[in-house]
Each structure stands twice: as C-alpha cells, then as structure tokens.
Amino acid sequence: MQTAIERPSSYVRYEFKEFGGKIFAAEHELPKVSGNEILVKTDFCGVCHSDVHIHEGFYGLGDGKKLTLEDRGIRLPVTLGHEVIGTVADVADNGDQSMVGKQFLVYPWVGCGECHECTTDQENLCTKPASLGVFRPGGYAQYLVVPHRRHLVDVTGLDPARASMLACSGLTVYSAIKKVLPVADVDSVVVIGCGGLGQLAIRMLSAMGIKNIHAVDISADKREIAKESGAKHAYDPTEDGVSQKILSETNNRTYAVLDFVGNEQSVNLGLSVLKKGSKLVIVGLHGGELRYPIPVIITKAISVIGSYTGSLGELKELVKFAHGNNFTDIPLEIRNLDQADSAVNDLEQGKVKGRIILQNK
Ligand SMILES: [Zn+2]
Ligand SMILES: [Zn+2]
Incomplete structure (x- = not known):
C-alpha cells in the first residue's frame, strides 16, 4: 500500500x-x-x-x-x-x-x-x-x-x-568545465560574464583546485564578487586593451575561456586571448554571429565548443x-x-x- x-x-x-x-x-x-x-x-x-x-x-x-x-x-x-x-x-x-x-x-x-x-x-x-x-x-x-x-x-x-x-545552472557550468579539464597549473581559465553562472563557475573551478582563474565583467560589483569567489584578476571589457592585459597577466597561457555571455563582443574577446591548443566554450545565449578567420582556428589548433545543459x-x-x-x-x-x-x-x-x-x- x-x-x-x-x-x-x-x-x-x-x-x-x-x-x-x-x-x-x-x-x-x-x-x-x-x-x-x-x-x-x-x-x-x-x-x-x-x-x-x-x-x-x-x-x-x-x-x-x-x-x-x-x-x-x-x-x-x-x-x-x-x-x-x-x-x-x-x-x-x-x-x-x-x-x-x-x-x-x-x-x-x-x-x-x-x-x-x-x-x-x-x-x-x-x-x-x-x-x-x-x-x-x-x-x-x-x-x-x-x-x-x-x-x-x-x-x-x-x-x-x-x-x-x-x-x-550547476549542471550547465559543470558540463562546460568538464569540456576543458584537465587544466595544468601553469595555465589559466578565463571566465567571461560573472552573473549567476559565471560566479558558480569561478566557485566550482576553485573547488576543483584550478589555480589561475581570471574573470571578465562590465559591472564593477560583479568583478568584486568574482574576486571574492576565487578569481585572481577581474577585468572590465569596456576598457581599452583588455585582451592585452589578459594576455600579459596570464603569461599568454589561457588554456580555456568559458563564455557565459555569448555575444559577439564576448566571443571575440575570448578568441583573442586563446593560446595554441586551447578551448573556447560558449554557454551564454545573448546571441549574434561569429566571423573568424578559418586558418587561425587550424594553425592555433583551437576548439570552439557550444555547451548546453x-x-x-x-x-x-x-x-x-x-x-x-x-x-x-x-x-x-x-x-x-x-x-x-x-x-x-x-x-x-x-x-x-x-x-x-x-x-x-
Ligand atoms: Zn536553466
Ligand atoms: Zn532521444
């Protein structure tokens, strides 16, 4: 019964x-x-x-x-x-x-x-x-x-x-992170967009022992939260030369970008900081269109990956x-x-x- x-x-x-x-x-x-x-x-x-x-x-x-x-x-x-x-x-x-x-x-x-x-x-x-x-x-x-x-x-x-x-949100972040694991201690992960998913990603990456986490967000508040959540550095993408800053702070060793915004600016920023053999995982659904030179994908051996749930x-x-x-x-x-x-x-x-x-x- x-x-x-x-x-x-x-x-x-x-x-x-x-x-x-x-x-x-x-x-x-x-x-x-x-x-x-x-x-x-x-x-x-x-x-x-x-x-x-x-x-x-x-x-x-x-x-x-x-x-x-x-x-x-x-x-x-x-x-x-x-x-x-x-x-x-x-x-x-x-x-x-x-x-x-x-x-x-x-x-x-x-x-x-x-x-x-x-x-x-x-x-x-x-x-x-x-x-x-x-x-x-x-x-x-x-x-x-x-x-x-x-x-x-x-x-x-x-x-x-x-x-x-x-x-x-948890599963979406976890599945996106799994697509880039393992991350070597010398390498960096850049998280673009530090709203709910981005914050969760930074916390999860930290809990997994990932050493070098960098965050990008247009909001000063969210950059602050990103740092409290475990990001080493947080960047304002509206500032001039943000790609250069990320390249220099990461010693040009960005192995993975997790993009929780997913618009043309965020994807292009992500692509601009990738090292050879690295991965861009796009999660955010803000939308737009990607234009990118195909030979660069090949010669840099990069992967552009969509991740959904x-x-x-x-x-x-x-x-x-x-x-x-x-x-x-x-x-x-x-x-x-x-x-x-x-x-x-x-x-x-x-x-x-x-x-x-x-x-x-
Ligand atoms: Zn959902
Ligand atoms: Zn089925």
Whole structure:
C-alpha cells in the first residue's frame, strides 16, 4: 500500500499564453500517472536565466535575425521551471510505491528515451527533446509529471533549496568545465560574464583546485564578487586593451575561456586571448554571429565548443561533488510560488543579485 499523501483533484500551474505575456495561475486537473511516470509535488524551483529567454520567445542570431522558440517546437501555454526539488506524490500502479513521500532533484533535460543519445546518457542532446519546463510543464506549478524514475536524483544531505540550482545552472557550468579539464597549473581559465553562472563557475573551478582563474565583467560589483569567489584578476571589457592585459597577466597561457555571455563582443574577446591548443566554450545565449578567420582556428589548433545543459550522468557526478564542496553558496532569495511572474520580470531587468528560488509551501 502506498503512503497516504494528500492528492487533490486539481492543481495550479503558473503559465503564460503568449511569449512575453504575463505569467498567471491556471487551474488544471491533477493527472493520473501511468507507465513509468511519476507525479511530483514541487517543493522548490529555481528561476533561471533561460526562463527569461523562453518567456521572451526567441534567441538573437545577429543582424536582427531571430531563432524563435516556436520554431524550436515550443508550444503555448508554457509552464516554466526546470530546477525542481520535489516530493514524490504518486507513482503508477505497477511502480515502486516506496518512492512516495521521498524528496528528489528532478533531471529536466528529458529526451525521447529511445534514440542512441537517450540510451547512451546524452539525453540532453536528443533530437526530440521533451525537457521539463520547456516542452513539457515544469516546476512553476504545485505538481509536475516526471516521465521516468531515472530522472529523479537523490540529494539527501544537501540543502534542498540550494540543490535545486544543480539541475540547470550547476549542471550547465559543470558540463562546460568538464569540456576543458584537465587544466595544468601553469595555465589559466578565463571566465567571461560573472552573473549567476559565471560566479558558480569561478566557485566550482576553485573547488576543483584550478589555480589561475581570471574573470571578465562590465559591472564593477560583479568583478568584486568574482574576486571574492576565487578569481585572481577581474577585468572590465569596456576598457581599452583588455585582451592585452589578459594576455600579459596570464603569461599568454589561457588554456580555456568559458563564455557565459555569448555575444559577439564576448566571443571575440575570448578568441583573442586563446593560446595554441586551447578551448573556447560558449554557454551564454545573448546571441549574434561569429566571423573568424578559418586558418587561425587550424594553425592555433583551437576548439570552439557550444555547451548546453548536461547529461544525467554529469548531474549525478555533480551531486556527489556538491557533498563537501560549498560552491552553491551564493545569495538566495526564496519567494512564494505565486510570485513567479514578478520573479521572471525581476531577473529579466537585472534586479536579482544571486538566485530566486520559488517555494511551494
Ligand atoms: Zn532521444
Ligand atoms: Zn536553466
């Protein structure tokens, strides 16, 4: 028999019906799960910068061109929220009833479950994505349906509100860093953009023992935070000769650039400081177009890599790493779930210092 847990007939999702429109409460019938599905009651849900992009409905491609999320197959209405800590409320009749009442972190980067990518732990690269909070209703809701128990990760021992950010921001940073490891002690890593992800990256790199971390941000406040988080130097990209300064401070040994801005200026700055055999990992989605001389890519043997979220295996590694490594210690602002609309707006307007976490009480 499954543990008795409150199961109302309806629940609220905070959703928007048009891109850029207001996020409001909508009542839905509570779904009956079947097969491998699991019904999860949301406890915490992080408000992520990608929620701002999804809400806006497009990515800039440069020259005023846009990649709309409708073109990517996202259908309205959308219930955002892909950084979910939740408690299992129901499993299908043939499912593992002992899971009911247990709290988990939800892996949101769900694929079709059947293709080569999905069956080789690259579900985040599935060509038929069904990501929670993007293609399927996410955690800006009292409940959500998780397609399979493999998407539930045990985070016992971690602070649940902080652990929510591992599902996207933490995983995105971890996967980007993994693409450049190992980093030799003589080499440097340059982190461009020191907002939430950049700060997390600097903390994670420090926790991994990376010696020479350099930070770039247009905001003096964020440069200060970057240094407090473990960066040796922090540069203002609007100052003249910033590439030269980075080249000289790193002794021309930048082995990796992690770009959390991802616009033309940041990518070009990153490319300008790379040494031979080095890597530029682009994570930020501010958009634009890359023009770069092809022979230089070859003669300098550089890699330009895009990094988008991460795999379930990487999330499990990250959860392990989070035990005993305090890299998620950034300012948190816990708000009630019904504040979803203002939370996304505040993030959009740059009014958030650390991370907003929505709580479903
Ligand atoms: Zn797939
Ligand atoms: Zn995210």
